[in-house]
Amino acid sequence: MRYAFYPGCVSRGACPELYSATIEVCKILDIELDEEALKGASCTGAGVLQEKNLRLGDTLNARTFAMAEKSGNPLMTICSTCQGVMSQANERLLADPEYLASINEDLTEEGLEYKGTADPKHLLWIIAEDLGMDFLESKIVNKLNGLKLAPFYGCYIVRPTKALGFAENPGRKQALEMVIESVGGEVVDFPGKTLCCGFPILTINPKNSVNMVANHTIDAKDRGADAMVTPCPLCHLNLDGYQPNAASARKREIDLPIIHLPQLLGLALGISPEAMRLNKHIVSTKKLLSELVISP
Amino acid sequence: MEVKFNVRRYDPESTDAVSHFQEYQMDMDDSSTVLDGLIRIREEVDGTLSLRCSCRSAICGSCAVKVNGEAGLACNTKIIDVLSEDGNTVTVEPAGNLPVIKDLVVDFQPFWEKIRAVEPWLQPEGEEPETEYLAPDEDMLHLAGVVSCILCGACVSDCTVMEVDSNFLGPAALAKSYRFVGDPRDDSAQQRFKTLNEDGGVWDCTRCMKCVEVCPKGVAPMDRIMALREQVMEAGYTNTNGARHAFEFSNSVKHSGWLDEKKLVVKSFGIFNIKAMIGLIPLAIRSQRAGKVPPIFHKNIPGVENVRRIFEKVETKK
Numbered sequence: 001m002r003y004a005f006y007p008g009c010v011s012r013g014a015c016p017e018l019y020s021a022t023i024e025v026c027k028i029l030d031i032e033l034d035e036e037a038l039k040g041a042s043c044t045g046a047g048v049l050q051e052k053n054l055r056l057g058d059t060l061n062a063r064t065f066a067m068a069e070k071s072g073n074p075l076m077t078i079c080s081t082c083q084g085v086m087s088q089a090n091e092r093l094l095a096d097p098e099y100l101a102s103i104n105e106d107l108t109e110e111g112l113e114y115k116g117t118a119d120p121k122h123l124l125w126i127i128a129e130d131l132g133m134d135f136l137e138s139k140i141v142n143k144l145n146g147l148k149l150a151p152f153y154g155c156y157i158v159r160p161t162k163a164l165g166f167a168e169n170p171g172r173k174q175a176l177e178m179v180i181e182s183v184g185g186e187v188v189d190f191p192g193k194t195l196c197c198g199f200p201i202l203t204i205n206p207k208n209s210v211n212m213v214a215n216h217t218i219d220a221k222d223r224g225a226d227a228m229v230t231p232c233p234l235c236h237l238n239l240d241g242y243q244p245n246a247a248s249a250r251k252r253e254i255d256l257p258i259i260h261l262p263q264l265l266g267l268a269l270g271i272s273p274e275a276m277r278l279n280k281h282i283v284s285t286k287k288l289l290s291e292l293v294i295s296p
Numbered sequence: 297m298e299v300k301f302n303v304r305r306y307d308p309e310s311t312d313a314v315s316h317f318q319e320y321q322m323d324m325d326d327s328s329t330v331l332d333g334l335i336r337i338r339e340e341v342d343g344t345l346s347l348r349c350s351c352r353s354a355i356c357g358s359c360a361v362k363v364n365g366e367a368g369l370a371c372n373t374k375i376i377d378v379l380s381e382d383g384n385t386v387t388v389e390p391a392g393n394l395p396v397i398k399d400l401v402v403d404f405q406p407f408w409e410k411i412r413a414v415e416p417w418l419q420p421e422g423e424e425p426e427t428e429y430l431a432p433d434e435d436m437l438h439l440a441g442v443v444s445c446i447l448c449g450a451c452v453s454d455c456t457v458m459e460v461d462s463n464f465l466g467p468a469a470l471a472k473s474y475r476f477v478g479d480p481r482d483d484s485a486q487q488r489f490k491t492l493n494e495d496g497g498v499w500d501c502t503r504c505m506k507c508v509e510v511c512p513k514g515v516a517p518m519d520r521i522m523a524l525r526e527q528v529m530e531a532g533y534t535n536t537n538g539a540r541h542a543f544e545f546s547n548s549v550k551h552s553g554w555l556d557e558k559k560l561v562v563k564s565f566g567i568f569n570i571k572a573m574i575g576l577i578p579l580a581i582r583s584q585r586a587g588k589v590p591p592i593f594h595k596n597i598p599g600v601e602n603v604r605r606i607f608e609k610v611e612t613k614k
Contacts, residue, residue, distance in 0.1 A: 009555035013590035014583070040599035042553045047503050048545040051522040052529075056610040060549075060603065106609050110602045159505040191365055196456040196504035203564035204499050204538045206575075211460040212502075241579060241588070280587045 001030070001130060003076035004037040004068040006086075006120070008044070010233040011078060017277030018233050021262035022078050022123065024276060028139055028269045029131060031123075037071035038064060044085040047156070047200075054092075055103070061089035062103045063110070065118035075120045078262065080232030084156025084164065086120040091163040122157060124231045124261055128175040133182045141270040143184035145293045147227070149264070150188040150220035150256075151176040152239065154232025158194045179261070180229060183268035188225040192216040197235040202242070213239055214246035217256045227257040227288055229264050236260055240282045257285040267292070297384065299324045299375055301333055303345065304389040306396050315396070317387075318342075324375055330388060331359050331370035334400070346399040354512055357448030361400050362389040367453035367510040391453035393466075407449050410465050414473035414491070421483035435480040442475040442520060444513040451507035451517050463496040467507035467517030470498060474520035477527065489531045498524045499538030540564050550607045553597030557590045 011019040026033050041064040043049075045057035064086070068075040077083050093100045094116050104113050121129075127136055153176060157164070166172055177187045198212030217239060220228050230236050240258040247254045258281070266276045278285045299322050306315040320337045331349055338345045347370075349359040354372040361370050363378050364387050378386050394402040420429060451467035452458060458466050465473075473492060477485050492498045498521050507517040529539050541564035548556045565572035583589050597603070 009557070013555065013557045014588055017588070040553075040597055040602070042597065042603045043549045043555050045549065046545070046555075048542055049549060051525055052542055052546055053610065055613065056607065059606050059610050063602070063606065106606055109605065110599075155502075155504040155506075159509045161509065195459075195506070196502040198502065200502045200504075201457075201500065203541055203561060204536075205461070205495075208457060208461045208464075208500065212456070215460065241583065244578075244582065277587070282582050282586050282588065 001126075002032040002034060002073045003126070004071045004073045005033040005035050006038045006041060006064065006068075006075055006077045006082060008077060008079035008082040008233065009046075010237065014237055015233040015260070017280045018078060018236070018260045018262065021260055021266050021271075021276035024271045025262045025265045025269060026123075028271070029127070029136070029265075031076070031126065031131075033076070034071055034073055037073065038067055038075070041067055044082045044089070046081055047085055050085070057085070058089045058092055058099075059103050059106050061086055062093055062100070062114040063107055063112060065090065065093075065120070066107055066112040066114040068118050068120075069115055070112070075118055076123060076126060077120055078123050078231070079234070080122065080154030080157035080230075081234050082156075083120060083122040083125075084159070087165070088160070088163045090118060090120065122231055124157070124175050124179065125169070125172060127265075128171050128178060129169060133178055136179070136182050136265075140183060140268045142268050144264075144268055145184050147185045147292065148188050148225050149180045149185040149259075150190055150223070150225035150228045151180060151193045152197070152216065152220075152228050152230040152232075152235055152258075153194050154230060154235045155194070155196055157231060176229065176231065176261070179265070183264060185264075188220060188223050190216075190219050190223050190225075192219055197232075197238045198242075199234040199238040202238060209238065210242055210245045210249055213242045214250050214254075217243055217246060217254050217258075218250065218252070221254055221256045225256060226291075227259050227285075229259050229261055231261040233260065243283050255283060255287075257281060257283050257288050259285070297324055297326060297376070298322075299333065299379065300385045301337060302385055302387040303334075303337070303400070304387075305345070305399050306390075307344070307398055326376055328375050329371055330361075330363055330373045330375055330378070330386060333375060333386070334370060334388065346397075346401045348401050355446060357446035360391050360448040360450045360453060360512075362392060362453065363387070365389075367391055367450035369448060369450070369512045372512060391449050393452055393455060393458040394449065402449075404449065406462070407447075407452055407468065410452075410469040411447070411472055413465060414469045414476070414488070415484075416472045416476060418476065418479060418482050419484035419487075420481055429481045431480050439475055439478050442471050442478075442515055445471060445475075445515045446513055448512065450510045450512060451515075454506045454510050456504045456506055457500055457502055461496070461500065464500045465492075465496050467501075467521065470501070470524065471515050471517040471520040474524050477524065485527075486531060489528045489533060492524055493528050493533040493536060498528060499536055537564050537566070540566060550604060551596070551600075552594055553600040553603045556594040559594070 042060045050057040180187050198209035202209045263276045301320040305318045350356040352371045359370040390396045390400045390402050457464045501521045544563040
């Protein structure tokens with residue numbers, strides 16, 4: 001299937017490893033990525049822009065949706081936050097035709113019009129719904145035998161459930177666990193998996209933010225996790241980048257690698273860790289990779 | 297239907313006062329609520345189980361508990377909707393972020409202290425009118441959502457910030473503050489903004505949406521907090537990391553179409569905030585070593601002029 005690829009800001013910024021892993025994984029999963037269609041699309045606003053001016057955020061997202069419609073392909077994202085912000089914008093735009101029409105007035109100058117057919121989807125949902133777990137399993141060359149993995153969703157891909165279509169797609173609640181099991185991993189369940197990683201208050205209240213990192217990583221680690229998997233690059237940035245701060249705040253070792261969803265898929269699909277820049281993390285993945293028992 | 301209730305128990309007066317789960321097997325109607333189940337357990341099986349409830353109609357706000365880990369009113373949660381897929385189990389625990397007194401009963405004292413801290417009463421100025429203070433309907437309509445709050449504490453129970461910081465005013469108190477800031481009869485908005493701008497106020501919310509999701513009354517506390525942030529900034533309180541972050545975020549998207557992460561971090565702390573800048577050095581070194589750094593030159597997206605035009609147009613509309 002072909003998708004208009006919306007990489008989001010972070011995979012082009014502080015998480016280049018997410019971008020490269022996605023490209024490699026999509027090649028194997030027969031997901032054809034149109035990297036040109038949304039080159040001119042803006043940031044979603046990440047909820048921050050929406051705080052200041054909701055209409056502005058909705059106009060920018062309507063513009064992105066119109067570009068995806070123009071390409072004739074559905075929109076794929078690889079960021080929980082982008083997913084949530086786009087789903088919420090889409091819900092508002094589709095709920096009120098008058099609102100949509102007035103938003104479209106600001107797009108006409110660029111020759112764009114959002115007709116209301118975009119259905120932005122995270123790679124996680126595309127795997128669970130468009131490809132299916134059987135298809136994923138058919139592509140796996142390395143079963144990650146019993147690797148203990150704690151899922152970490154990121155707030156925006158689990159709330160608000162209405163905008164995210166959880167009632168229509170109940171599988172979305174468990175999609176990450178399903179992927180972990182499909183690649184041969186063992187799910188380490190913990191209550192923090194759908195809570196906040198602390199990233200949004202990183203510069204506002206660093207102490208609280210680091211405490212959240214500490215709570216989640218330590219809880220997962222103490223429940224036996226070898227690594228944590230996330231479909232959200234913002235969660236990755238905080239849980240990985242600030243894990244050393246969390247460890248020193250709690251005066252203990254944590255050492256829990258935070259793996260992007262495509263990197264996990266890639267390991268099972270036979271992509272080399274280097275190609276997915278697994279060596280480019282703050283919390284080293286070296287030990288994890290050296291102890292990995294894989295089987296065809 | 298056969299239902300296994302898994303209830304968290306705690307009795308401070310017992311000889312081994314340790315929180316633990318206790319199972320109760322009950323035969324319930326398909327239409328029963330979680331509260332129906334708990335009341336029947338207390339009346340028919342185990343009189344030592346403590347819980348709070350009153351109206352049974354989602355009006356009094358007494359019976360907020362955690363059902364399967366998520367806060368809600370026991371009286372408007374149907375068992376059939378929350379049964380586990382495997383064994384017809386429903387797990388009930390006391391509300392979070394408040395001290396447990398016994399079993400499902402929590403101490404609301406810290407909750408009321410935070411509500412009181414936002415001074416939830418009208419503070420008009422000027423001469424008292426001869427009759428009552430009048431407020432036009434159109435000025436009050438936007439408060440309809442917030443005045444629906446029944447002070448049940450579900451939002452506080454699941455607030456991800458209160459879990460790590462008891463200083464945070466929290467979603468219930470902040471939504472309450474919004475209600476008074478927005479009331480045309482109140483004249484103390486400036487004073488309220490000052491408090492809201494301080495530590496523990498509007499900027500400490502993580503925007504995780506937990507409160508919006510669990511509120512049984514559609515109060516959407518987080519949305520109110522976001523609205524307050526905007527009002528606080530408009531009132532001139534811009535010298536905070538939060539305000540700088542919001543401003544720089546918008547600025548970055550407006551000028552380049554996407555986020556300049558390096559600039560955003562530095563500008564949020566404030567470039568002359570020497571302590572914060574020094575604090576960033578270890579992270580910068582770690583990131584540099586790992587090759588996890590944004591591009592040195594932040595390029596504009598193609599067609600950025602269209603994004604700028606939208607900003608100009610929509611910001612003027614506002």
